[in-house]
Amino acid sequence: MTFVVPFDGSDLAESALVRATAFDAVFDEGVVAVTVVPNGNIEYARAAGWLEEDESFDLSTIVDRLADRVHELAPDARFRYETVGQYASAGTITKHVRQIARDEDASMVVIGSENAGHLTVSISSIGGGIAADDAYDVLIVRSQQPSKVEKVQAASPAASESKPENTE
Numbered sequence: 001m002t003f004v005v006p007f008d009g010s011d012l013a014e015s016a017l018v019r020a021t022a023f024d025a026v027f028d029e030g031v032v033a034v035t036v037v038p039n040g041n042i043e044y045a046r047a048a049g050w051l052e053e054d055e056s057f058d059l060s061t062i063v064d065r066l067a068d069r070v071h072e073l074a075p076d077a078r079f080r081y082e083t084v085g086q087y088a089s090a091g092t093i094t095k096h097v098r099q100i101a102r103d104e105d106a107s108m109v110v111i112g113s114e115n116a117g118h119l120t121v122s123i124s125s126i127g128g129g130i131a132a133d134d135a136y137d138v139l140i141v142r143s144q145q146p147s148k149v150e151k152v153q154a155a156s157p158a159a160s161e162s163k164p165e166n167t168e
Contacts, residue, residue, distance in 0.1 A: 001107035004136070006097050007033040007079075008048050009066055012112030014073055016141040020110040021074040023139075029107055031077040033070040034100050036093045037062060039083040059083065080104075106136040113140060 003020040007013045020031045038044045042057040050062045067079040082096050101109050 002030045002032050002104045003027075004097075004101045004104055004106040004109045005031065005033045005077075006109070006111055007035050007066065007070060009035075009050065009069055010048070010112060012141055014069070014112070016110045016112035016139075017070065017073050017077065019139065019141055020108075021077065023108070023110075024076075027107075031074055032100075032104050032106075033066075033074070033077050033079050034097055035063075035066050035079075035081040036088075036096045037081055037083050038086055038088045038093070040086040041088075101136055108137045108139055110139045110141065113142065 003024055005013070005017045005020045007017060017031070017033055023029075024031045037059065039059060040057055042051065045051045045057055045062055046053060050065060051057065055061070063081050066081070070077055070079045080100060082100065084092055084096060097109075
């Protein structure tokens with residue numbers, strides 16, 4: 001069993017990853033951050049913040065940057081990515097994330113989304129489609145800075161690694 005986090009590098013995806021890591025510190029199930037990349041879609045990659053305006057599409061650059069960020073936030077998390085067609089719809093991306101969650105035997109999917117689970121779901125969001133699957137539980141992270149985010153971050157193994165030891 002694992003905690004699966006759809007990860008696009010957004011602030012909410014980062015918050016979701018931090019929360020999944022905190023849950024993993026308690027339940028010891030493992031965390032897998034998952035990215036689905038529309039291969040060759042430079043507009044999508046730029047809009048997601050994966051590439052700068054002057055950079056051409058390079059899958060290895062995108063994957064390396066995302067993997068580095070995942071490991072900065074959650075050093076013990078695994079990073080997994082898949083590619084889809086250049087103009088894949090949100091539904092296609094959702095389908096891939098749901099299949100990965102099943103493949104990873106997810107006990108919970110932790111989604112960073114402002115609108116997943118709302119009665120009205122944006123067509124551009126993959127969160128609603130992932131939340132609709134009953135193969136796993138879903139935790140929806142809707143805010144980058146909830147009132148107790150510091151406690152969640154402090155519980156992260158990454159936070160304890162960066163704290164200096166008290167030698168007094």
